[in-house]
Amino acid sequence: MAPCDTDWVVLLSTTGPGHEAALAKLHGLLLKAVRHQVLQMYGRLPTIGVVRVDELINQAADEAMVAVLGKLSTFQGRSKFSTWAYKFGILYAAVEVRRSMWRHWDVDLASVPEQPGHGLVPEEEAEGAELSVAIREGLEKALTPHQRRVLIALLIDDVPIDVLADRLGTSRNALYKTLHDARGRLRRYLTQAGFLGEPTSRVIP
Amino acid sequence: MTPARRVTTQELLGRLTFSAEPWMSCDECFEAVDGYVEMLLAEAPDSIPGLRAHLAACSACLEECRSLLLLAAADAGVDPGRALERLGNA
Ligand SMILES: [Zn+2]
Numbered sequence: 001m002a003p004c005d006t007d008w009v010v011l012l013s014t015t016g017p018g019h020e021a022a023l024a025k026l027h028g029l030l031l032k033a034v035r036h037q038v039l040q041m042y043g044r045l046p047t048i049g050v051v052r053v054d055e056l057i058n059q060a061a062d063e064a065m066v067a068v069l070g071k072l073s074t075f076q077g078r079s080k081f082s083t084w085a086y087k088f089g090i091l092y093a094a095v096e097v098r099r100s101m102w103r104h105w106d107v108d109l110a111s112v113p114e115q116p117g118h119g120l121v122p123e124e125e126a127e128g129a130e131l132s133v134a135i136r137e138g139l140e141k142a143l144t145p146h147q148r149r150v151l152i153a154l155l156i157d158d159v160p161i162d163v164l165a166d167r168l169g170t171s172r173n174a175l176y177k178t179l180h181d182a183r184g185r186l187r188r189y190l191t192q193a194g195f196l197g198e199p200t201s202r203v204i205p
Numbered sequence: 206m207t208p209a210r211r212v213t214t215q216e217l218l219g220r221l222t223f224s225a226e227p228w229m230s231c232d233e234c235f236e237a238v239d240g241y242v243e244m245l246l247a248e249a250p251d252s253i254p255g256l257r258a259h260l261a262a263c264s265a266c267l268e269e270c271r272s273l274l275l276l277a278a279a280d281a282g283v284d285p286g287r288a289l290e291r292l293g294n295a
Pocket of ligand 1: 176230234263267
């Protein structure tokens with residue numbers, strides 16, 4: 001039987017009776033979350049073989065275990081302990097899978113594409129041409145080189161944010177801030193140029 | 206690696222200029238996501254608009270949130286359909 005949520009923290013943070021069993025149960029929860037995440041992303045995993053998948057699962061679970069134990073004091077009971085722990089397993093598994101997917105690919109961090117709308121459907125090309133030019137100008141004029149390469153990599157080339165963070169030696173958190181700021185600058189540029197009205201955002205039901 | 210994705214210029218514009226307000230960082234999103242998922246599964250009203258905006262703007266955090274929701278729903282033995290629908294609008 002799993003400990004109740006307050007027991008989890010006590011059992012995991014003090015070396016007494018039940019500590020080892022709680023550690024083992026936590027590892028079981030994390031393996032479950034990691035396997036679940038790998039399964040969710042399995043179609044995108046390159047053919048890396050069963051042994052490598054097993055290694056990936058165990059590595060992610062071990063990293064998640066260290067992270068959970070390090071953050072134990074921050075568990076405030078806003079969710080069940082299992083849900084709280086699962087999110088660490090899911091995060092570390094997702095990052096490992098994304099890294100694995102991109103390990104043989106170069107990330108082009110230097111260029112601005114000739115046409116930012118290079119994947120346009122044909123019937124859209126004519127009416128989109130003017131806007132496409134404006135977007136390209138906005139990318140060049142409104143953004144810093146760093147903002148430009150982050151925006152293009154994440155939103156046009158679909159490089160996963162964790163992979164880009166690895167290649168640039170930074171974090172997901174820092175890249176998201178760059179992305180947020182770059183979107184704001186481009187939005188202001190394109191609004192002033194007459195291509196945008198109200199800010200693009202969605203209402204949450 | 207540049208996937209051959211076909212998007213309209215308008216879709217590209219939306220993606221490049223999306224306004225995720227109120228501001229929330231990826232770290233703050235991670236802090237709150239477990240409570241958020243349980244709130245969605247309980248069909249409670251959304252009380253964290255910043256998180257919702259973040260998920261609409263950050264595909265990695267959204268992917269992980271959706272996955273956590275499925276796992277928590279399976280554990281609780283509840284149908285994730287309605288909660289996924291709400292999340293799908295992020
Ligand atoms: Zn994020």
